[in-house]
Amino acid sequence: MNRSEATELVREARRRKGSGYTDLAERLGVDRAWLTAALLGQHPLDARQAEQLRELLEFPEEVVPVLAEIPHRGSLESVPPTDPTIYRIYEALQVYGTTIKELINEDFGDGIMSAITFNLDVQRQETEEGPRVRIVLDGKFLPYKW
Amino acid sequence: MNRSEATELVREARRRKGSGYTDLAERLGVDRAWLTAALLGQHPLDARQAEQLRELLEFPEEVVPVLAEIPHRGSLESVPPTDPTIYRIYEALQVYGTTIKELINEDFGDGIMSAITFNLDVQRQETEEGPRVRIVLDGKFLPYKW
Amino acid sequence: MNRSEATELVREARRRKGSGYTDLAERLGVDRAWLTAALLGQHPLDARQAEQLRELLEFPEEVVPVLAEIPHRGSLESVPPTDPTIYRIYEALQVYGTTIKELINEDFGDGIMSAITFNLDVQRQETEEGPRVRIVLDGKFLPYKW
Amino acid sequence: MNRSEATELVREARRRKGSGYTDLAERLGVDRAWLTAALLGQHPLDARQAEQLRELLEFPEEVVPVLAEIPHRGSLESVPPTDPTIYRIYEALQVYGTTIKELINEDFGDGIMSAITFNLDVQRQETEEGPRVRIVLDGKFLPYKW
Amino acid sequence: MNRSEATELVREARRRKGSGYTDLAERLGVDRAWLTAALLGQHPLDARQAEQLRELLEFPEEVVPVLAEIPHRGSLESVPPTDPTIYRIYEALQVYGTTIKELINEDFGDGIMSAITFNLDVQRQETEEGPRVRIVLDGKFLPYKW
Amino acid sequence: MNRSEATELVREARRRKGSGYTDLAERLGVDRAWLTAALLGQHPLDARQAEQLRELLEFPEEVVPVLAEIPHRGSLESVPPTDPTIYRIYEALQVYGTTIKELINEDFGDGIMSAITFNLDVQRQETEEGPRVRIVLDGKFLPYKW
Amino acid sequence: MNRSEATELVREARRRKGSGYTDLAERLGVDRAWLTAALLGQHPLDARQAEQLRELLEFPEEVVPVLAEIPHRGSLESVPPTDPTIYRIYEALQVYGTTIKELINEDFGDGIMSAITFNLDVQRQETEEGPRVRIVLDGKFLPYKW
Amino acid sequence: MNRSEATELVREARRRKGSGYTDLAERLGVDRAWLTAALLGQHPLDARQAEQLRELLEFPEEVVPVLAEIPHRGSLESVPPTDPTIYRIYEALQVYGTTIKELINEDFGDGIMSAITFNLDVQRQETEEGPRVRIVLDGKFLPYKW
Amino acid sequence: MNRSEATELVREARRRKGSGYTDLAERLGVDRAWLTAALLGQHPLDARQAEQLRELLEFPEEVVPVLAEIPHRGSLESVPPTDPTIYRIYEALQVYGTTIKELINEDFGDGIMSAITFNLDVQRQETEEGPRVRIVLDGKFLPYKW
Amino acid sequence: MNRSEATELVREARRRKGSGYTDLAERLGVDRAWLTAALLGQHPLDARQAEQLRELLEFPEEVVPVLAEIPHRGSLESVPPTDPTIYRIYEALQVYGTTIKELINEDFGDGIMSAITFNLDVQRQETEEGPRVRIVLDGKFLPYKW
The missing domain is CATH 3.30.1160.10 (Cyanate lyase, C-terminal domain)
Incomplete structure (x- = not known):
């Protein structure tokens, strides 16, 4: 499992749970912009945060170590961005x-x-x-x- | 004379006079970020502002109407920027x-x-x-x- | 399931049913250009519209929440477009x-x-x-x- | 003289005279969008129109035959456009x-x-x-x- | 099934049958360049032609409605073409x-x-x-x- | 003088003289598409043809040897072409x-x-x-x- | 099966057998550079050569007709090449x-x-x-x- | 004077003199492919070679030290090349x-x-x-x- | 199995084992930067090294011969790199x-x-x-x- | 005068004087890699350094203030570099x-x-x-x- 597959699984778990970034960040006690970036594959979570998140969102266990790895950063599919x-x-x-x-x-x-x-x-x-x-x-x- | 030639003349005048953007903005009574962008060819100045600026920086008179035109915006020579x-x-x-x-x-x-x-x-x-x-x-x- | 997979499923459902955009828009009571764009992944549908659409086109239920998400916009595979x-x-x-x-x-x-x-x-x-x-x-x- | 030099000379003449496209189009009896495009190098003017325009804007005579040539079309410096x-x-x-x-x-x-x-x-x-x-x-x- | 999957299935059927474009075009009574382009995903076939083709080449039935859709045109993988x-x-x-x-x-x-x-x-x-x-x-x- | 400067001088001479490619080709006894390509910098002329052309179009003498050189071919400013x-x-x-x-x-x-x-x-x-x-x-x- | 899938299967068969291009070319009685290019998807093999190769390398039978098709040429993933x-x-x-x-x-x-x-x-x-x-x-x- | 201006001056001198690369290389006692590359801006000449060349081709003296500098290599205007x-x-x-x-x-x-x-x-x-x-x-x- | 699939399997094995590059390099008696590059698909390992690595990391056996092949080099997904x-x-x-x-x-x-x-x-x-x-x-x- | 014109003037002065970067750096008492980068337009010199340099290389006085400005960095004409x-x-x-x-x-x-x-x-x-x-x-x- 690579990071973008992990990111996708988190996204689906978030959709199922209906959890907002702001809410998740509060529960984890972290900055919400930082957490959003982390969930979009731009920052590593530490092991404890990744585990806490798994409990909140109920995504598969093997996602946890992938979230804890230092990612290859860069979030845009194309530049200039089309969105x-x-x-x-x-x-x-x-x-x-x-x-x-x-x-x-x-x-x-x-x-x-x-x-x-x-x-x-x-x-x-x-x-x-x-x-x-x-x-x-x-x-x-x-x-x-x- | 096109806008980038005008921009270049203003830049040379600013170098000769040693005038900072913050200082010029105060004298014209405008926001300094807006003025900087305008002097770099991203916003039109109104005729009075362009004239005031000419008095402060002593650039040639034919620059004035060019500064008052609505420019073709875009300040980067390449993307990603090399600087x-x-x-x-x-x-x-x-x-x-x-x-x-x-x-x-x-x-x-x-x-x-x-x-x-x-x-x-x-x-x-x-x-x-x-x-x-x-x-x-x-x-x-x-x-x-x- | 991501948005472009959802878009593909809607397209197949539309082919099976033979439903035109104009006709679907009338049944949903929305503008047809807006609906077409939405079905091509450029606008979110609200939950009720997505559900109504599922009844008309009979695509799988899990498509519904995906259609209700705010999409990453941009419809062209390449620019200049080849078509x-x-x-x-x-x-x-x-x-x-x-x-x-x-x-x-x-x-x-x-x-x-x-x-x-x-x-x-x-x-x-x-x-x-x-x-x-x-x-x-x-x-x-x-x-x-x- | 090529077309883009001619275009530039017309633009300077227009600035000197302060003539709007709508006004010029009315005087020439042509559609204003068509005329704007023509003055920006996207359509040829016929010889009479080019001559009339020269009288109105007082640009140099050698611009006239260049405006009457079928141009190489394309108005954007870059795509996506930065402006x-x-x-x-x-x-x-x-x-x-x-x-x-x-x-x-x-x-x-x-x-x-x-x-x-x-x-x-x-x-x-x-x-x-x-x-x-x-x-x-x-x-x-x-x-x-x- | 999208158009390029359909195109691939037709190509495999053609290989199995050993049918040339010229021969197929004669049997369908259409221009061979037009048919070649259509089979390569550049033109829609009408429903009858698509069905006739299926009988000749024996590809799966669900290919038929896909061949009848108006395609997104453009046949080159890269420009300049490498072939x-x-x-x-x-x-x-x-x-x-x-x-x-x-x-x-x-x-x-x-x-x-x-x-x-x-x-x-x-x-x-x-x-x-x-x-x-x-x-x-x-x-x-x-x-x-x- | 390089080839594209020579090409430009020929183009201006042609404008002054009002000579069409078809007419010039007939006078030189060559194919008109070939001549057009040559005048647009895509083929060398032989010395006699270049000299004949100079007599017909009255461009400066130093253009002649440049037209006789084997050019660096390629006529499009950008691909896809904008025109x-x-x-x-x-x-x-x-x-x-x-x-x-x-x-x-x-x-x-x-x-x-x-x-x-x-x-x-x-x-x-x-x-x-x-x-x-x-x-x-x-x-x-x-x-x-x- | 398309050509690049066939190419991949041949490559795996070659790895299993440990056969060099020079050796294979000698056995088939063809030029080794030509054969290497053909195995990398740049030339068609004739039916007999493809069959001989299958006997030597023991790849699946359905690879044979694909190797005999005229390929879409071009071997580089990017230009300039990174290797x-x-x-x-x-x-x-x-x-x-x-x-x-x-x-x-x-x-x-x-x-x-x-x-x-x-x-x-x-x-x-x-x-x-x-x-x-x-x-x-x-x-x-x-x-x-x- | 930069290297490409020097290259252009050498090219004009060669045209005036009608000297081929093979002939020049023989007179200088160097390999003709090497010399051609050098004259096209891809290799430095040593001071003596540059001077000898000046005598043969009669280009201006200030070209000599430029030819003796180590150039910034790369001869193609675009890749893929259009010629x-x-x-x-x-x-x-x-x-x-x-x-x-x-x-x-x-x-x-x-x-x-x-x-x-x-x-x-x-x-x-x-x-x-x-x-x-x-x-x-x-x-x-x-x-x-x- | 191609090289990038092999690279991915090694990466997952490394994550499971928690082995650092420095540590692995010491056990294999090779330079750590060289080994890191090799594991990222930029150098071949010799057969013995690949086998030793398999024992340390317990990845599937068929990865071994792939690691021993001379790879197609180039590690960056895009230039400029986004990370x-x-x-x-x-x-x-x-x-x-x-x-x-x-x-x-x-x-x-x-x-x-x-x-x-x-x-x-x-x-x-x-x-x-x-x-x-x-x-x-x-x-x-x-x-x-x- | 912009920075790249200043850079060119310095380069010509260096050629005339035959001064190496190492030598110049010693005379100015600065790191030679830093100075080389500065002379190639990648770092500003302070006013005293720019003046000292002018004395050593005898370039025109108006170059001095340009060298003292913070430049727009980026030294490569193309990436990948052709040299x-x-x-x-x-x-x-x-x-x-x-x-x-x-x-x-x-x-x-x-x-x-x-x-x-x-x-x-x-x-x-x-x-x-x-x-x-x-x-x-x-x-x-x-x-x-x-």
């Missing part, structure tokens, strides 16, 4: 990518935002003109250092 | 793209974050482990609506 | 894409036609020189708004 | 391409919508929820015929 | 594509050769220097007509 | 490529149609339903021979 | 491709080396500095001939 | 690439033919059926050795 | 590729680092600022030699 | 990329080698079998840390 919800993030990157670089360079000097010492947050904000999605990418600044 | 600062944003999209979709779907239902009714913020945050880059993508939620 | 019927739409985009942008900009200012608050209509019109296909893309105008 | 206004049309094709084929096949049998005996219309419609963009692709149906 | 026999046609297009356009434009004006009201013929001609392949592409001229 | 007139030939290849291979194999055995001992003809045929374009690709059969 | 042994040939083409063209043109005039009336030889040569690989591509010269 | 003479080599690689690997592995064990300790020869051979092109790729065998 | 750990090596190549070439040329003259007479080492180094990864690519210098 | 010296590094990545990931994961856990807190060394080592190239990639380990 509109994902494409809009790509569009922001396409339109504002050089802007982000210029502002990081202006505020911090030569370096990058880490994508490893990093977390992601997806938030819902109510405004008078309706709800807004707020996606926060938050990573350590790493200066170029030879 | 590490920009690549890390791409990596976040590559690793967390499906996560973002799942969480938007869980919190909002079927729909997208608008990239049009949208703003971007790049922030510097000091922490004990050093500065962090915080990139906020903030767009109106648009539900699928036939 | 001539779909290619002609691509050709219109290829030849007239910049024209459409210029006219939207001239009539509405800087912004886009939403593809989310959007509907599609395919119509048959009889003329003296034979039938014509009329494809109407109709979406809300969204002005760029920081 | 959001054009991308939304691409997204409609990406999401609804197979839907359009199925409905053409259901209504007309095996065949295509011509992209040659074809016209395009971009319309503005006011609704209570704000203006909508309506793009009409209208082409002769061509049945497969050996 | 030398198919590549030479591609090479002719690559070397003479612009020539064909110029000559169609010179003889007919602005327009195209239809690939829908179209037929194909592959002929063998004996010459003193050995046999020659003659491929005739024959399609209705369609003038650009707004 | 509809050229695309239809590509579509015929895309839809009927495997058909052509099967029929060559059935009529001739294992081998190819040469694209080198080869000629091309573009013909106009009047029919009751309007003019048809007939493109004849005619090449020597070459059997695989180790 | 270093194959890549070095690609590198020779990448570095010396234009050199080969210039020298063929200088020695023979305008034309090509046939890849159809063609054979390949791979030889081992012992030298003082160790063994050398000698790959000989040998094809008939075909002059361009309209 | 038929170069494509046939590519086709041989495409059809026989895996064959060459198998035979090198069978004769030498696990390793490669060096493309660095390597030479190329293009030969003309007269046969009863006309001239044949013989391309010899000859490189040292390098066994995998950790 | 961040692998991407950073790619980024080093992307940013420093020309630097490495210039320094090899400056230190050694015209030539390459062999990737065949080559070994790789991955080391962990403790520093005051935390552990560092040290990847050493070490290959024989091969001068260009005609 | 054999650079390709061998790519080949090492292609063959050993997954190996490196597995060993980093085994030695350090889940994380990456930083390409930012990173340095590169190219070394020459004499051995009995001739010189070897040793390329050391040395970066801080960054564990995944949410």
